[in-house]
Structure formats: C-alpha cells, structure tokens
Amino acid sequence: MTEYTRNQRIPRWSLLILPLLIFPLVVLTGAGFPETASADHAYVGVDGCKMCHRSEAKGNQFGKWEGSLHAKAFETLGSDQAKQIATDKGLGNPQEAAECLTCHTSGQGSEHAATWKAEDGVGCESCHGGGADYNKFPIMRDHDQSVANGMLTPDEETCLKCHNDTSPTFSGFDFEEMAPKIAHPDPTKG
Ligand code: HEC
Ligand code: HEC
Ligand code: HEC
Ligand code: HEC
Numbered sequence: 001m002t003e004y005t006r007n008q009r010i011p012r013w014s015l016l017i018l019p020l021l022i023f024p025l026v027v028l029t030g031a032g033f034p035e036t037a038s039a040d041h042a043y044v045g046v047d048g049c050k051m052c053h054r055s056e057a058k059g060n061q062f063g064k065w066e067g068s069l070h071a072k073a074f075e076t077l078g079s080d081q082a083k084q085i086a087t088d089k090g091l092g093n094p095q096e097a098a099e100c101l102t103c104h105t106s107g108q109g110s111e112h113a114a115t116w117k118a119e120d121g122v123g124c125e126s127c128h129g130g131g132a133d134y135n136k137f138p139i140m141r142d143h144d145q146s147v148a149n150g151m152l153t154p155d156e157e158t159c160l161k162c163h164n165d166t167s168p169t170f171s172g173f174d175f176e177e178m179a180p181k182i183a184h185p186d187p188t189k190g
C-alpha cells in the first residue's frame with residue numbers, strides 16, 4: 001500500500017493552473033453573470049405576439065401598436081425625405097442601410113425567426129426584448145419566468161436608445177408627453 005503525501009494528491013502547480021483554466025471559461029460562457037438586456041434572444045416579429053395580445057378586454061396591445069407610428073417606421077424609410085437624408089449621408093437605399101434600420105426595425109444584428117419582418121418597423125420586441133424564448137403561454141403567464149427568458153419591462157431608458165440626437169430628424173424627446181401616445185395598458189391590471 002502506497003501512502004500519498006499531501007503534495008502528491010494535489011500537485012502545487014494545479015492550485016495556480018486551475019483558476020487560470022476556469023476563469024476564461026466563466027467569461028466565455030457568461031456563467032455566473034446576471035442575465036442582461038444584451039443576452040441574445042431571437043426575434044419573432046409582431047406575428048409572434050399578436051394572437052395573444054389583441055383582445056379588447058385586456059387592452060388590445062397589438063391594435064394600439066398597429067395604429068402607432070412605430071408600426072410605420074420601416075415604411076417611413078421609403079419616403080422622399082428618408083431618401084434625401086440617406087443621400088446626404090452618402091448612403092444607398094435607407095430601407096437597406098444598417099445606419100437607418102437599427103432604429104426603424106427591431107433587433108438589428110440579432111437572430112430572427114421566420115415570422116420576423118423588417119416591414120413590422122419598431123415592433124413589440126424593440127421595447128420588450130427578443131421574444132423567441134418567452135412567447136409561450138406557460139412562460140408568459142408567469143412574470144418571473146418571462147423575465148428569465150428575456151422579457152424586458154421598458155422604461156424611459158428604452159426609448160432613449162432611439163429617441164436621441166443621433167437620429168437625423170431628432171427634435172427632442174419628452175418621456176412624460178410621449179409615453180401616453182403609445183401606452184397599451186391591460187385594464188384588468190392594477
Ligand atoms: C401564447 C400566448 C402569448 C404570446 C404568443 C405572447 N404572449 Fe405576452 N402574455 C401572455 C399572457 C397569458 C400574459 C399574462 C397576462 C395576464 O397576466 O393577464 C402575457 C403578458 C405579457 C406582458 C406583461 C408581462 C409582465 O409580467 O409584465 C408583456 C410585456 C407581453 N406579454 C409581451 C409579449 C410580447 C412582446 C410577445 C411577442 C414576442 C408576447 N407577449 C407573446 C400570452 C402571450
Ligand atoms: C427601436 C427604436 C425605438 C424605440 C426603442 C422607441 N421608439 Fe418611438 N419611434 C421610433 C421611430 C423610428 C419613430 C418614427 C416612426 C415614423 O415616423 O415612421 C418613433 C416614433 C414615436 C412616436 C410618434 C412621434 C410623434 O411625433 O407622434 C412616439 C409617441 C414614440 N415614438 C414614443 C416612444 C416611447 C414612449 C418609447 C419608449 C417607451 C419609444 N418611442 C421607443 C423608434 C423607437
Ligand atoms: C438613433 C435612432 C435613429 C436612427 C439611427 C435613424 N432614425 Fe429616423 N427616426 C428615429 C426616431 C426616434 C424618429 C421619430 C422622432 C424623431 O424624428 O426623432 C425618426 C424619424 C424619422 C423620419 C420621419 C421624420 C418626420 O418628421 O416625420 C425619417 C424620414 C427618418 N427618421 C429617416 C431616417 C433615415 C433615412 C435614417 C438613416 C440615415 C434614420 N432615420 C436613422 C430614430 C432614428
Ligand atoms: C415603444 C415601446 C413599446 C412597444 C413597441 C411595445 N410596448 Fe408593450 N409596453 C411598453 C411600456 C413602456 C409598457 C409599460 C411598462 C410598465 O409596466 O411600466 C408596456 C407594457 C406592455 C404590457 C403590459 C400591460 C399591463 O398593463 O400589464 C403588455 C402585455 C405589452 N406591453 C405588450 C406589447 C405588445 C404585444 C406589443 C406589440 C404589439 C408591445 N407591447 C409593443 C412599451 C412598448
């Protein structure tokens with residue numbers, strides 16, 4: 001029978017090497033870090049939300065959005081004014097320019113499911129986060145699970161990502177004045 005000494009069981013170098021191996025793994029996988037808005041959840045487009053959010057009794061969020069300028073934001077990039085702005089900036093077709101699409105559509109640079117369309121403009125997920133992982137009934141009915149799967153509760157900061165002076169037509173943004181114009185509360189909630 002061999003008697004192992006402490007140094008033979010745990011070679012001293014491993015005490016240094018192990019943390020060096022584990023640290024990059026933790027960083028690469030994001031393990032141990034809280035879920036943030038930047039965590040990538042694929043975008044499904046408004047067609048992945050409307051079937052459950054168009055009842056009048058619960059506030060018809062889809063209908064309210066559909067009647068807002070957010071729903072027209074991609075179409076707006078086809079206007080003569082948009083083409084002029086793009087030309088002045090040395091860009092081609094604004095409906096194909098990443099510099100414009102980033103604020104006039106949802107989830108630029110992210111993964112998109114088959115239901116996503118640029119034509120949706122500023123869709124639900126521009127404010128509520130990519131929905132592919134939370135737009136299922138058992139998850140949606142549970143606030144904490146929805147949040148854990150990427151759902152965001154938007155606030156003023158959310159708006160300022162687009163409503164700021166890097167927008168070529170920016171003329172100021174007053175949250176208190178603008179928020180009621182796009183509000184879509186559920187009247188059955190407090
Ligand atoms: C399968 C049906 C279904 C789909 C699809 C769906 N939802 Fe929901 N959603 C629900 C239900 C049910 C609730 C909970 C409503 C309640 O409590 O009365 C909810 C709640 C919400 C809430 C409030 C959550 C909270 O806890 O604050 C938001 C925001 C929301 N949905 C956004 C979306 C968005 C954006 C999409 C598309 C990406 C979507 N939903 C797709 C069924 C759905
Ligand atoms: C992804 C970018 C984006 C986000 C996020 C965003 N918006 Fe917008 N918003 C736009 C664009 C683009 C338009 C212009 C659409 C058009 O005219 O075609 C617009 C237009 C509007 C309008 C209509 C302007 C008017 O003069 O009537 C209101 C109101 C508005 N947004 C409010 C908000 C609020 C409130 C928030 C945050 C809760 C918000 N927006 C978040 C991009 C965004
Ligand atoms: C930082 C986000 C952002 C970027 C980038 C952006 N837009 Fe917009 N755009 C908005 C918002 C928000 C509005 C609505 C309020 C405003 O004008 O600021 C808007 C409104 C517009 C309007 C309607 C203006 C009106 O008075 O009705 C046009 C046209 C437009 N944008 C064209 C463009 C073009 C072309 C590009 C690319 C060169 C572009 N936008 C890039 C956020 C942006
Ligand atoms: C411009 C940003 C924006 C867009 C686009 C948007 N929402 Fe919202 N949504 C909000 C804000 C802000 C709230 C209020 C959050 C809070 O509770 O403070 C909200 C709340 C909600 C709620 C909770 C209502 C309640 O009273 O419990 C639901 C459900 C919802 N949104 C669904 C949708 C759906 C579905 C779409 C697309 C058809 C959509 N939203 C598009 C900003 C947005």
